[in-house]
Amino acid sequence: MLGPTSPLPDLARPDVGAALFSTWGVGTPERQRATVDALAHSWDSRPWPSPELFSQNVYVGMDGETLMHHAQWASEEAYLAFVRAQRQERVDEIDAAVPGIERHGIANYRRYRGFDTRAAGDPRVPGCIVVIKADFDDPAPELRRRWIDAVIEALETDPAPSPDLISADFHLIVDGARHLANDRAQVLNYAQWTSEEAYDAAIAADDPTPEWERVRHFPGFQGTTAKRYRFARSFIRP
Template structure:
């Protein structure tokens, strides 16, 4: 069966061979809540759909309009089989409960690197920050090199912000994007860090300038989310 959980996912889980991220636009905070409950009800009324799905999590955007979906698959074949047999009926039920959902995009990723300040950190994230970086054209070597440069810049920071917990970098399988799933203690910690470059987000150092002006870097977005729903097999 399907069980609801408040526990945040483990982004470094070794069995996850195909992490997927997708975004829906629902329009208002009220519709965010309605959509989350519709997803929960739709899934809880059905058996867990596939042994190859290890977990499914939904996050409410602080913009009051979007939902982020993160699913942990053993491999892409398991996801493709789910699409053929289970996804449409679930989406149809959700759309009946909350008409007008815009499904903006779904991207396939591979986990590349994670960084934590303390391997024994037990803090529970109060805010998830998604940094979505797009490059001009596919280049897997460039994806990896850029992430490695970010870690080099982070390691050089003399005063990392205390609110940061972990950062988990993923590379899109089409070679064009990098997604950082960053865990923060609270949204205010992240807001404060952005207001004071050099405290864990990016100072004016040469290493950070290199990251921000990487050849082929097309653009990036930064969005904050709250963990709204976790679904796992029972």
């Protein structure tokens, strides 16, 4: 089992202008480990690529098949400059070590709001990162903001909140002609839970309040998909 070797990123840092998320399909737990090792060598053996990259983070899918990447850049332009000048040599090195990686595209998000249950000295440690993507039938960003507002209201007013939800950070996918992946109207929720078992228990104990019913039946909301990850490694700007 892969374990974290560095602290988790701060999703709320205000200087992040582009939060880039992508997934790779690698096939097996053994190839997950080998790919994380290849990534670590690729990043640790080179100078830091840009002062506008704050952190590059890797997560291991609990399905035993995938990896998720989460990069915090000052801007999308800075990332594209990295792609033009430096990215390919890193990709080539990783592919030589672990052939056959399937890359499923990359999307640019910006954090909109967060919900955090931590207080000073909180001993809880996130053992499971649940990444939930919500789709909408209307591209208007305002619709997605109102839905996120409704979710946070439901969390704040829940009479029986789970003690195992540590935080949830809601991101809006960046729209427009320079979109990195596609033009889906989407929200990404990066939620930290104490464990996968705790997340399962919270889902099984579902007892919707009127606020949660409003979220589920929100006009334009089409549903969600969820993937579970374990944090593996963060590469941080010196």
